[in-house]
Amino acid sequence: MAPRENASSDTAGQTVRSSLTVPPDLVVGLLGSSDENLRVLEDLLSADIHARGNEITLAGEPADVALAERALSELTEIVGSGQALTPDAVRHSVAMLTGTLDESPAEVLTLDILSRRGKTIRPKTLNQKHYVDAIDEHTIVFGIGPAGTGKTYLAMAKAVSALQSKQVSRIILTRPAVEAGERLGFLPGTLYEKIDPYLRPLYDALHDMMDPELIPKLMSAGVIEVAPLAFMRGRTLNDAFIILDEAQNTTAEQMKMFLTRLGFGSKIVVTGDVTQMDLPGGATSGLRAAMRILDNVDDIHFAELTSADVVRHRLVSEIVDAYERAEGKYGGDSLLNRAQRRAHGTGSRPRR
Numbered sequence: 001m002a003p004r005e006n007a008s009s010d011t012a013g014q015t016v017r018s019s020l021t022v023p024p025d026l027v028v029g030l031l032g033s034s035d036e037n038l039r040v041l042e043d044l045l046s047a048d049i050h051a052r053g054n055e056i057t058l059a060g061e062p063a064d065v066a067l068a069e070r071a072l073s074e075l076t077e078i079v080g081s082g083q084a085l086t087p088d089a090v091r092h093s094v095a096m097l098t099g100t101l102d103e104s105p106a107e108v109l110t111l112d113i114l115s116r117r118g119k120t121i122r123p124k125t126l127n128q129k130h131y132v133d134a135i136d137e138h139t140i141v142f143g144i145g146p147a148g149t150g151k152t153y154l155a156m157a158k159a160v161s162a163l164q165s166k167q168v169s170r171i172i173l174t175r176p177a178v179e180a181g182e183r184l185g186f187l188p189g190t191l192y193e194k195i196d197p198y199l200r201p202l203y204d205a206l207h208d209m210m211d212p213e214l215i216p217k218l219m220s221a222g223v224i225e226v227a228p229l230a231f232m233r234g235r236t237l238n239d240a241f242i243i244l245d246e247a248q249n250t251t252a253e254q255m256k257m258f259l260t261r262l263g264f265g266s267k268i269v270v271t272g273d274v275t276q277m278d279l280p281g282g283a284t285s286g287l288r289a290a291m292r293i294l295d296n297v298d299d300i301h302f303a304e305l306t307s308a309d310v311v312r313h314r315l316v317s318e319i320v321d322a323y324e325r326a327e328g329k330y331g332g333d334s335l336l337n338r339a340q341r342r343a344h345g346t347g348s349r350p351r352r
Contacts, residue, residue, distance in 0.1 A: 016065045018058045022076055027054040029079040030072070032087065037075070040090045045071065071097055077106040088311070089124065095308065096126050103129075114157040114164075116209060121157040124311045128154060131303040135269060138301040140259065142247075142290065143271040145305025146320040151271040152245050156205040158269070159241040163223070168265070170223050172242045173202045174258075176249045177228040199226050202245060229254060238263035247272035247287040249279055255286025275323065 047060035047068040093105035123129040143151035218224040310317040
């Protein structure tokens with residue numbers, strides 16, 4: 001983004017006008033198809049925004065114009081990096097700029113985690129970037145949040161990246177085989193046929209990130225293992241990137257068993273949504289227990305994602321919020337409430 005060409009204010013000093021020039025080769029990517037990105041900016045920002053050719057003019061109160069200038073500068077930098085700018089990316093960028101932390105949307109949205117056949121996986125929100133950074137910095141990371149926040153997908157991308165860069169020699173993906181309303185013993189087929197539906201989302205993510213013809217070979221060689229949680233018992237997992245998905249459906253005993261499988265040179269990521277438990281008989285979730293017991297253990301990090309980090313259809317975020325309002329809390333102490341208290345400096349110990 002070129003620097004401000006000119007700025008002026010009316011006699012009362014309440015309205016500021018500014019003119020910005022966008023490089024001609026970036027203006028289409030910035031404004032979007034049929035100006036869809038521009039319309040999103042107009043909805044989200046209080047400043048008046050007008051585009052003619054590659055010149056964008058802004059008008060409004062000084063703070064509003066300054067925010068619009070920064071937003072346009074960050075978005076232009078994203079487009080200049082070669083990344084396609086979508087309306088969702090515009091929304092997430094403005095949300096970062098209006099948040100309490102001084103973070104650059106361009107730095108967040110251009111962080112490459114994994115690339116395959118022209119497709120690059122990147123964090124799409126600030127909390128997702130913090131989650132990815134935590135995986136780099138800690139041995140055990142818990143990714144906790146509602147559906148659609150990228151908890152498992154980003155962990156899988158980090159696992160594949162670690163394997164490709166030889167940071168680990170194998171990937172182990174596991175889930176508890178807990179069913180909603182139907183018991184495994186009553187399902188037809190062999191044991192593997194019965195547990196396959198519970199592991200299918202992990203296979204699907206793998207196929208997004210690796211050549212499909214390579215996956216069976218790596219699985220046959222033991223480089224990639226996808227198995228139910230019960231198969232982890234009695235093992236020590238060295239030099240591996242281990243992901244436990246749907247961890248809210250573990251019992252406290254299962255969670256302890258799993259975490260103590262950690263071997264030398266390994267990394268563990270545990271993902272789960274404490275609002276969607278399928279444990280029978282009101283059993284205590286191992287994920288909830290871990291959050292309480294391991295809260296201040298060194299080199300264990302709890303990354304909390306919220307409805308603001310949902311990257312599925314816009315309605316998913318609204319559904320999550322609606323249920324949150326209806327339930328009032330997750331069952332004791334809302335993760336979102338705790339995060340908000342920490343942001344205001346009250347009521348909760350900081351997590352490592």
